Amino acid sequence: GDSVTQMEGPVTLSEEACLTINCTYTATGYPSLFWYVQYPGEGLQLLLKATKADDKGSNKGFEATYRKETTSFHLEKGSVQVSDSAVYFCALITNAGNNRKLIWGLGTSLAVNP
Amino acid sequence: DGGITQSPKYLFRKEGQNVTLSCEQNLNHDAMYWYRQDPGQGLRLIYYSQIVNDFQKGDIAEGYSVSREKKESFPLTVTSAQKNPTAFYLCASSIQTGAYEQYFGPGTRLTVT
Numbered sequence: 576g577d578s579v580t581q582m583e584g585p586v587t588l589s590e591e592a593c594l595t596i597n598c599t600y601t602a603t604g605y606p607s608l609f610w611y612v613q614y615p616g617e618g619l620q621l622l623l624k625a626t627k628a629d630d631k632g633s634n635k636g637f638e639a640t641y642r643k644e645t646t647s648f649h650l651e652k653g654s655v656q657v658s659d660s661a662v663y664f665c666a667l668i669t670n671a672g673n674n675r676k677l678i679w680g681l682g683t684s685l686a687v688n689p
Numbered sequence: 690d691g692g693i694t695q696s697p698k699y700l701f702r703k704e705g706q707n708v709t710l711s712c713e714q715n716l717n718h719d720a721m722y723w724y725r726q727d728p729g730q731g732l733r734l735i736y737y738s739q740i741v742n743d744f745q746k747g748d749i750a751e752g753y754s755v756s757r758e759k760k761e762s763f764p765l766t767v768t769s770a771q772k773n774p775t776a777f778y779l780c781a782s783s784i785q786t787g788a789y790e791q792y793f794g795p796g797t798r799l800t801v802t
Contacts, residue, residue, distance in 0.1 A: 607788035618693075618779055618793030619732075626788060664731065668788045675786040676747070681731040 577602045581665050581680035588655055588687050596650040596683045598665035606667040608641055608648040613662045655687045691716045693794035695780050700799045710765045710797045712780035720786045721763040725749060726777040738763055739786050767799065774801045
């Protein structure tokens with residue numbers, strides 16, 4: 576079945592460091608891919624998305640490119656801030672069949688120290 | 690402001706009692722969802738609804754029930770049959786089911802002792 580695998584956390588970085596959170600997927604059909612972010616004590620919010628191969632989603636300095644050949648959607652940011660400390664979730668949904676549910680990764684916790 | 694509200698933020702119950710979690714949205718979305726979040730397990734789908742008066746079981750529906758009598762409201766009841774009800778519960782909505790952004794409420798943390 577469809578699945579999403581994220582790198583395990585926690586990830587701890589110093590402010591202004593580069594960030595990469597790996598996300599790979601297994602899916603039938605042609606999935607849409609998402610990154611959601613959850614700040615402490617809050618619900619999730621969409622960070623960025625890509626709906627077809629080679630699309631790049633970007634928001635708030637974060638980027639992720641939909642790589643069909645490597646089935647990956649890694650999240651990157653060139654210079655993290657303390658305010659980026661949160662849990663990041665990779666997710667997918669396929670357009671195939673009647674199963675229209677989001678498939679979630681387990682989340683990666685990021686802590687950014689001043 | 691449009692959004693999703695969940696109340697209360699913290700809820701405490703004794704074992705054996707049913708409890709209902711509230712979820713209201715004013716985004717005019719057709720689809721609504723309930724997720725359970727446990728440490729290290731990501732989000733697991735409990736129930737979802739594509740339209741008023743319709744709902745479908747998710748991956749972990751046992752011990753839970755829902756209703757969707759109004760477009761704006763999708764309450765979740767945690768019954769005494771749920772073996773491990775203590776968790777963080779998140780409600781979400783989207784324009785439709787499918788590859789659309791899901792908007793989340795702030796969550797309700799339920800503790801059952």
